[in-house]
Amino acid sequence: MGQPVVAGVDGSPSSLDAVETAAHEAELHGVGLRLVHAFGQSSPHVPPAGPPWSPTAAGVRELIDGTLAEAERRARHTAPRVEIARDVTLGEPSTVLEIASRAASLVVIGSHDRSVVGGLLLGSTAGHLAAHGHCPVLVVRGRRAPADPVLLAVDDAPASAGAVAFAFAEARLHGAVLMALHVCRPGSADAYDGPADPPFVTYDRNHLLDHAERVLDAALAGHRQRYPDVTVRHRPVVGRVRRTLIEASASARFLVVGARGRGGFTGLLPGSVSQAVLHHARCPVAVVRDRRE
Template identity: 70%
Template sequence: MTKPVVVGVDGSPSSLDAVETASGEARIRGAELRLVHAFGRSSAHLPAGGPPWSPAGTGVRELIDGTLAVAERRARDAAPHVAVTRDVTLGDPLAVLEIASRTASLVVVGSRGLGAVGGLLLGSTSVHLAAHSHCPVLVVRGRPHPAGPLVLAVDESPVSGHAARFAFTEAHLRGVGLTLLHVCRPGDPEAYDGPADPPFVTYDEALLRTKAEHVLDTVLAGRAERYPDVTVTRRTVVGRVRHSVVEASAGAQLLVVGARGHGGFTGPLLGSVSQAALHHAHCPVAVVRHRSSAPEADGPPPDRTGTATGEPRP
């Protein structure tokens, strides 16, 4: 059975955009959509008349029901045939969504929240969630290009294997092309052409690009045959990694990046490239966490149950 797609709802315009995106993700997966509203404890976030620990207090239930009703209408307008459930939970939004991610195929959130009842995304919350989720997290931001490809940022670490599995599956489900991007850093010691230190070092660009092609070959190994319907474009760039990844997101439907997150809520946040993508990308960003020494083996491509616009595939 396909795990549900979870979306965080707080009533803000950003979270409603996330609901619409999550509806499309649930549709193409043939999954249930779960609307999650985390009811915070702070009395500053509650209407007068109800205790901060009780969502049944005066005016609070009506407020929650109204917020979720609007979100459910948005979801049904975007994907009429997707099953939608509501989940109102008392607790910290980060902890609630982290727990929900344990049984989800994808968690979708907006890039900004109101910080009101159940406010989800304020400051670095989206970064923190992406770093601790048990499944991929899709942060809805920027302006996705409907006809653009998915872009996967690739490096030589095991993280790329996990991110690649998600990216190929997502491209297959959406029926779009996939661009594999590897950024070659001039400061790579293997490419030094002399004893000088950066920024005065000269480097062998041909060596950098040869190394980049090897990295892309590793990510592609076996996947081109497993996903024959996904058109792959290889792209190598020499330059600054964060800037190049953000720049590549322009004109894309989705940017996929890997991350070395740590369990619990005491570990460090995401790496600088993932954080830069979440804060500055021109399109939505999916962050895929790395939890083991090697990615799980790719299974057979899932059936495509719909397109990004909700029309059934022939």
């Protein structure tokens, strides 16, 4: 059996949604499920009677056991045959889950519309995991539509290679169509075909769409042979990257984006594409880091 799927648990409705999603993924991958509860000063569920870093304080152990018991109940209802382990760890959630990701095939966490996972700030936890996690991270948010395609945001940089492989594997496991999307911005260097200074030239939309098709062909080529049973559709687009991805996510099973240290889909700075989709996508978002970093 391979490395387990890890689900971050804090007792909130969104984290229980994440547990169900994680259980389903574990079942599809044929691996175990590890429920991780990070117990530290950022937890909103610490009774005032005891020190926040002591799980043996009055009422704390009962609270943790109840939270994990409900999470396990939801997981077993979703995937009865999956082996489930519980883990309560002292520490900040982002750090605990980053460490857990070292021995995981996937980490799944929840999301609130207000960008909070219980007491866990999405920007710090999901953003931290997207930047520093050692495996793909799936943030469960928005609608879940089993009949919709897996949406893959294809970057024109090597960092998207891991995301492409992940998206193909997930599409096959879910029996879903893979929709590969590449967005070219009118103001990008790819919009111009000649030596003239871009600010003073009118961009060629057809040239941009041709470039997007070439990017998609190059990114998907090897994986088509590896996954011949996956139906793949191209979607070259000219427009604003964030807006296009968020709008496209409204009709996706989940969105897969690549990640690297800087730029592209994961600068992980305020206003970056990755932060935009983590906060505003209308479906779950999987962030796959470049494993070479």
